[in-house]
Amino acid sequence: MTKLANSVYAYNETRQTFVATDLKIADTHWTRLKGLLGSTRAMFTAGAGLWIVPCHGVHTIGMMFPIDVLYLDENLVVVHLEQNVKPWRFTPIRLEATTVVELPANTVASTSTCVGDRLEIKATGKQTGAPEARQSSQARGTG
Numbered sequence: 001m002t003k004l005a006n007s008v009y010a011y012n013e014t015r016q017t018f019v020a021t022d023l024k025i026a027d028t029h030w031t032r033l034k035g036l037l038g039s040t041r042a043m044f045t046a047g048a049g050l051w052i053v054p055c056h057g058v059h060t061i062g063m064m065f066p067i068d069v070l071y072l073d074e075n076l077v078v079v080h081l082e083q084n085v086k087p088w089r090f091t092p093i094r095l096e097a098t099t100v101v102e103l104p105a106n107t108v109a110s111t112s113t114c115v116g117d118r119l120e121i122k123a124t125g126k127q128t129g130a131p132e133a134r135q136s137s138q139a140r141g142t143g
Contacts, residue, residue, distance in 0.1 A: 007124055010049055010101060014117035019070070020049030020103060023121065027053040036102060041065035044104050051121060055100040057093040060085055066105040071097035076119045083108045 010020040026032045032052055036044060044065065052058065058069055064087055071080040071094045080094045084105045101121075107113075 008051070009120075009122060009124060010051070011120045011122075012111060012113055012117050013120050014114075015112050017111045018047075019107060019111050019113060019119065020101065021047040023049040023051050023101070025051050025053065036067070037062050039063075046104055046107070046110075048104060049107075050102040052100045052102065054098055056095055056097050057091050058085075058100055058102060059090045060087045061090075063087045068103040068105055068108040070101040070103065070108070070113065070119075072099045072101065072119060074098045076121060078113060078115050078117045078119070081108055081113065081115060 008023040010023050012019050066084045066086050069082040073079050079096045082091045
C-alpha cells in the first residue's frame with residue numbers, strides 16, 4: 001500500500017459525515033489482489049476502509065466477515081453501493097465506477113450514504129507515495 005505520513009480519510013460531502021477516518025489505499029497489482037485478505041473483523045472496525053484504485057467490483061472470497069462497498073466514479077460520486085456483503089460472494093461489476101471503497105458492514109446505513117453522494121478522499125498529512133497527485137485531483141473532482 002501507499003506509504004502515508006498520516007492517515008487518509010473519506011468524507012461524505014453530501015451528508016456531512018466521515019465514512020472512513022483510517023482509509024488504506026490499494027493502488028498496486030499486489031495490494032488490489034490482496035485487498036482485505038488476512039484481515040479480521042477486529043482489525044476492520046468502524047472508521048476503517050480500503051480504497052481500491054482502479055476497480056469496478058470486488059469479491060469476498062477468503063474473507064471472514066461482511067463488508068459494505070461503495071462504487072465511485074472519477075468525480076468520487078457514489079454510483080452504486082452494496083451493503084453487508086457476506087464472505088465468499090461476488091459484487092456486481094459497474095463499468096461506470098473507477099474506484100471502490102470497502103468499509104465495515106453497516107457503515108453505509110450508519111452514515112446514511114446513498115447513490116449520488118459525493119465523497120472527498122484526502123490525506124490528513126503529507127503523502128510520501130506516488131498516488132498523491134491522483135488523490136488530490138480525484139478529491140477535487142478533476143481526475
